[in-house]
Amino acid sequence: MLSSVGTDAEMFGDGTVAEERAMKRPASETICARRGINMKTRSGRVGAASKPAALFHVVLRGCRPEALVREEGDWRKMADGIDTMLFWCGGRILGLRCEADRVELAIETALVPLGNMLRYVTVPYALHFNRARSREGQVFRPMRVYRLQRAFRTDFILWLHRPLKGGGWTADDAYLDPASMPWVDASAVLEELGRGPGARRQYRALRARGVEEELALAFASPRATLPHIRHRVRPAQALRKRRQRVLLRSVVRFVAEREEVSALELASRSRARRICHARCLVTLVAVRCGVSLAMIGALLGRDGSTLQESVLRLRARDPDGLLSAAEAILAAMGTDESALGEADLHTRAGVREGCSAEDGEAEEAAVPDAPDTSEEDQ
Numbered sequence: 001m002l003s004s005v006g007t008d009a010e011m012f013g014d015g016t017v018a019e020e021r022a023m024k025r026p027a028s029e030t031i032c033a034r035r036g037i038n039m040k041t042r043s044g045r046v047g048a049a050s051k052p053a054a055l056f057h058v059v060l061r062g063c064r065p066e067a068l069v070r071e072e073g074d075w076r077k078m079a080d081g082i083d084t085m086l087f088w089c090g091g092r093i094l095g096l097r098c099e100a101d102r103v104e105l106a107i108e109t110a111l112v113p114l115g116n117m118l119r120y121v122t123v124p125y126a127l128h129f130n131r132a133r134s135r136e137g138q139v140f141r142p143m144r145v146y147r148l149q150r151a152f153r154t155d156f157i158l159w160l161h162r163p164l165k166g167g168g169w170t171a172d173d174a175y176l177d178p179a180s181m182p183w184v185d186a187s188a189v190l191e192e193l194g195r196g197p198g199a200r201r202q203y204r205a206l207r208a209r210g211v212e213e214e215l216a217l218a219f220a221s222p223r224a225t226l227p228h229i230r231h232r233v234r235p236a237q238a239l240r241k242r243r244q245r246v247l248l249r250s251v252v253r254f255v256a257e258r259e260e261v262s263a264l265e266l267a268s269r270s271r272a273r274r275i276c277h278a279r280c281l282v283t284l285v286a287v288r289c290g291v292s293l294a295m296i297g298a299l300l301g302r303d304g305s306t307l308q309e310s311v312l313r314l315r316a317r318d319p320d321g322l323l324s325a326a327e328a329i330l331a332a333m334g335t336d337e338s339a340l341g342e343a344d345l346h347t348r349a350g351v352r353e354g355c356s357a358e359d360g361e362a363e364e365a366a367v368p369d370a371p372d373t374s375e376e377d378q
Contacts, residue, residue, distance in 0.1 A: 053108045055094075055153060057219070057230060058118065059144040062101035063137070067168070068129070069098035075169050077128045078103070078121070083183045085120035087315065087323075088112075090288050092185040094153070095160040099168035106148075106160055111330075112290050114145065114235035144222065146230045155211045157189050158203075159219045162210065175203050239290040248299060251286045254329050267301050280314045283307045284326045289333075 062068045069075055075098070082093055082105075090110030097104045109117065126139040148156055161172040174184035190199040193206070210216070218229045239247075252263055259278040266279055279300055286296050293304030300307065314322055 053092075053110070055148045055150055056105075056107050056109065056114060056233075057146040057148055057156065058105045058107055058114075059146075060103040060105075060118075060122065061141045061144070063139060063141050065101055068101055068103055068139075069169055073132065074129070077125055079181070079183060081121040081124050084124075085117050086183060088120060088284070088287050089117045091117065092188070093171070093183060094185060094188065095157045096171040096184070097160050097168070098170070099164055100166065104160060106153075106157060111288055113239065116290065118143065118235070143235075145233050145235050147233045148230050149228065152215065152229055154189050154192050154206075155215050156219055158207050159211045159216055161207060172207070176200055241295070244291045244295055247289045248286050248291045248295060250333060251282055251289060251291070251329070252299070254332055255282045255285065258325075258329060267299065269301070276310065277314065279307065280311045280322065281325055281329065283311050284322065285329050288326065288330065 060068070069078055078096075078098065082096070085091075086093065089112040091112070092108040093105060094108065095106035107114075107117075122140055122143075129139050130136055157175075161170050161175070164170065171181055171184045174181035175186045175190065178186055190203060193199040193202040211219075215229065223232075252266060255261075255278055256263055256266065259274060259281065261275060261278045265275050266282060268275070279302070282300065283293070283296055287293065293308060297304040297307055311322075
């Protein structure tokens, strides 16, 4: 199942020597050698966290020994929260597993820090969970977040969607019928397996076969026993305020030029359709860049919740048009160096990837295997 990238004999030049050296290797080195991953460059440091579309394994655990997702209404609420998160923050959900008191996600980030993204899921679901069960108090324990090597993406999705033992829910149906769960992006994994129905048949066969034992242990362990496959990170919660202001000014400039309005009109009390549409674009694009609603509202002379409701109303009327316009502006910001004219953003990749290791603003930082130190999401 694992695709080999060169044999041990090819790597060491002699079959006998290769055999002896392979016996002395730790499990992580043996598996990574098959994948052609260089063990000398650890990808889990702060500087490497600025790469775009980072892949993470997020584990949400309940505070009590009871199922977090128990019935159809719970599953729909979880799906609604994920859909809202993807609308406001971008990124992709590649897999989901809800079993017993654990919810596990395979998520690729865009520009918004991972901690901010997950609040769109955990906060509404915690309110629903307590209301449905007539209880109060904390629902989720501190989350665990692991950075995954992209070479193991398909294996991780197959492991995440393994058969359930005691009941629960997974996003496995999205890989067999892509229209069943539009909030799950199955295209990345299916493209690696083939095209059309053949890719789905291959996925079904690989899932039935399962993943290698070493990989299954690495994915399941609360400790990152194989750091070059998966390592523990601490998610950042927000960008620095100074950097948020720089990004917000760039967003306002790009939207004003695109919509042919002025910055003064955006901050005015006008309720003209074109002005309101431009404000909604500023709000959505700025949030996707990691800017807080409070800062956007202060600049535009509106309350943050008012801007949020305006965006949601416009989304209900024209969801595709709003998203396509926001993505076009983000793409323009990623290719125009003048959008990053101030030193806080460093390089063009800063906006495109949403991180800055030199500023200490990398989206995630590697942490040792220790008791949970990440912030709680309620």
